[in-house]
Amino acid sequence: DGGITQSPKYLFRKEGQNVTLSCEQNLNHDAMYWYRQDPGQGLRLIYYSQIVNDFQKGDIAEGYSVSREKKESFPLTVTSAQKNPTAFYLCASSIGAGARDTEAFFGQGTRLTVV
Amino acid sequence: GENVEQHPSTLSVQEGDSAVIKCTYSDSASNYFPWYKQELGKRPQLIIDIRSNVGEKKDQRIAVTLNKTAKHFSLHITETQPEDSAVYFCAASKWRSNDMRFGAGTRLTVKP
Numbered sequence: 082d083g084g085i086t087q088s089p090k091y092l093f094r095k096e097g098q099n100v101t102l103s104c105e106q107n108l109n110h111d112a113m114y115w116y117r118q119d120p121g122q123g124l125r126l127i128y129y130s131q132i133v134n135d136f137q138k139g140d141i142a143e144g145y146s147v148s149r150e151k152k153e154s155f156p157l158t159v160t161s162a163q164k165n166p167t168a169f170y171l172c173a174s175s176i177g178a179g180a181r182d183t184e185a186f187f188g189q190g191t192r193l194t195v196v
Numbered sequence: 197g198e199n200v201e202q203h204p205s206t207l208s209v210q211e212g213d214s215a216v217i218k219c220t221y222s223d224s225a226s227n228y229f230p231w232y233k234q235e236l237g238k239r240p241q242l243i244i245d246i247r248s249n250v251g252e253k254k255d256q257r258i259a260v261t262l263n264k265t266a267k268h269f270s271l272h273i274t275e276t277q278p279e280d281s282a283v284y285f286c287a288a289s290k291w292r293s294n295d296m297r298f299g300a301g302t303r304l305t306v307k308p
Binding site for chain 1: 197202205228230232238239240241242245285287289295296297298299300301
């Protein structure tokens with residue numbers, strides 16, 4: 082299972098604290114994504130990035146922030162402003178805009194629990 | 197933005213029977229429609245995809261159909277096996293956009 086790596090697998094946070102989830106890929110993909118997975122709600126898009134130093138809000142960006150300083154890395158920060166942060170977070174990457182095949186490759190996910 | 201709806205949310209079939217999962221999308225500009233399978237505790241993985249220039253695509257026991265006029269597409273699994281049990285997600289996006297939106301998922305259970 083190489084290619085795209087998320088860390089840590091499990092993360093616990095106290096209320097009021099910010100926390101950063103790591104996502105690294107060595108697939109030379111331009112596009113990267115963050116999704117949140119809740120039971121019965123599928124995969125909801127938080128942020129996506131088509132290229133370095135560029136990113137766009139998805140459907141549920143409030144309370145989250147991202148950066149894309151390097152092609153390989155797309156960290157997600159869950160801030161204290163996120164009202165219900167306990168969830169399973171999935172990072173993904175794909176070749177990028179303009180490519181015929183836009184299959185997304187997913188990381189193993191990070192389960193965040195607020196305690 | 198794109199809105200993808202998926203039905204049913206759960207589906208239980210007997211081994212050997214067929215399973216059909218349906219999705220609708222809202223953005224007529226969407227032209228790429230992948231299906232992902234997520235086994236328990238694992239990451240989603242692409243199982244089949246279809247582009248808007250074709251109406252049907254098959255890969256062994258799996259097929260996907262697309263009706264662009266009605267803006268819906270479906271996943272068909274024939275001769276189901278217990279290892280087909282998983283959550284299946286449909287998605288829609290455009291080739292020159294990385295704004296991929298997923299359906300809510302269907303939990304398929306195949307009873308032996």
